[in-house]
Amino acid sequence: AQDTMLYLNGVSVAFDGFKAINNLSIIVRPAEMLAIIGPNGAGKTTMMDIITGKTRPDAGEVYFDGRTDLTRLDEAAIANLGIGRKFQKPTVFESQTVWNNIELALKKPRGIFPTLFYTASKADIARIEEILETVRLAHRRDALAADLSHGQKQWLEIGMLLAQDPKLLLVDEPVAGMTDSETEETAKLLKSISVTRSVVVVEHDMSFVRELDTRVVCLAEGSVLAEGSLDQVSANPIVIERYLGR
Numbered sequence: 001a002q003d004t005m006l007y008l009n010g011v012s013v014a015f016d017g018f019k020a021i022n023n024l025s026i027i028v029r030p031a032e033m034l035a036i037i038g039p040n041g042a043g044k045t046t047m048m049d050i051i052t053g054k055t056r057p058d059a060g061e062v063y064f065d066g067r068t069d070l071t072r073l074d075e076a077a078i079a080n081l082g083i084g085r086k087f088q089k090p091t092v093f094e095s096q097t098v099w100n101n102i103e104l105a106l107k108k109p110r111g112i113f114p115t116l117f118y119t120a121s122k123a124d125i126a127r128i129e130e131i132l133e134t135v136r137l138a139h140r141r142d143a144l145a146a147d148l149s150h151g152q153k154q155w156l157e158i159g160m161l162l163a164q165d166p167k168l169l170l171v172d173e174p175v176a177g178m179t180d181s182e183t184e185e186t187a188k189l190l191k192s193i194s195v196t197r198s199v200v201v202v203e204h205d206m207s208f209v210r211e212l213d214t215r216v217v218c219l220a221e222g223s224v225l226a227e228g229s230l231d232q233v234s235a236n237p238i239v240i241e242r243y244l245g246r
């Protein structure tokens with residue numbers, strides 16, 4: 001359907017007989033941010049691994065952009081369809097400038113000797129500038145990535161993912177290790193991205209989830225325990241008993 005970017009339908013996967021994901025169904029709408037919370041071992045990472053094709057489920061389907069069943073595709077094919085994943089640790093080219101990091105990440109036509117004869121087109125330059133504005137790094141465009149703060153490196157990597165023009169961005173605990181003001185900026189940044197793209201954020205930090213101000217799914221034992229606003233989810237008696245009340 002046109003109002004669905006991602007649809008996990010009855011997905012299950014077991015490791016040595018242990019059901020890490022158990023009949024999980026989740027919908028992510030176009031231009032929607034969804035926050036996934038849940039205790040350690042709830043299956044959050046495994047869910048992301050299934051979406052990106054790193055882990056193949058034993059049962060269920062993962063429909064992307066209305067039609068494609070991702071469970072039949074490999075990781076590279078899934079990434080090419082327009083799914084970007086940001087892992088917890090930033091991975092940027094430390095010895096390159098901020099600008100070059102984004103430029104290197106741009107999707108470019110692959111001819112013969114693509115890098116040898118490549119010069120950024122006007123459109124590429126405009127796109128890089130726009131991305132640097134989005135990720136709050138326009139003023140650091142000539143800095144080496146190595147000289148950025150931890151938070152800025154996280155933003156740079158988000159910028160590199162944006163350069164790939166994903167329809168769906170998966171983000172794993174983006175604010176771990178960030179200062180309070182970086183955390184606040186990251187919430188704003190992800191919200192601005194979700195105006196045009198779908199974003200799934202896995203997060204432990206409840207004050208950050210509150211700042212995201214978006215729909216929340218609480219996973220436990222590989223299934224949806226509760227969903228709704230953060231207030232609705234945190235008022236759910238089972239969530240309080242099993243998770244928040246620990």
Ligand code: ADP
Pocket residue numbers: 015016019020038039040041042043044045046047
């Ligand atoms: P979360 O990210 O919510 O903390 P995970 O998805 O990492 O949870 O893990 C869910 C459960 O599946 C855990 O009990 C974990 O030990 C188990 N698990 C995850 N990946 C594997 C694997 N490759 N082999 C065996 N068990 C795994």
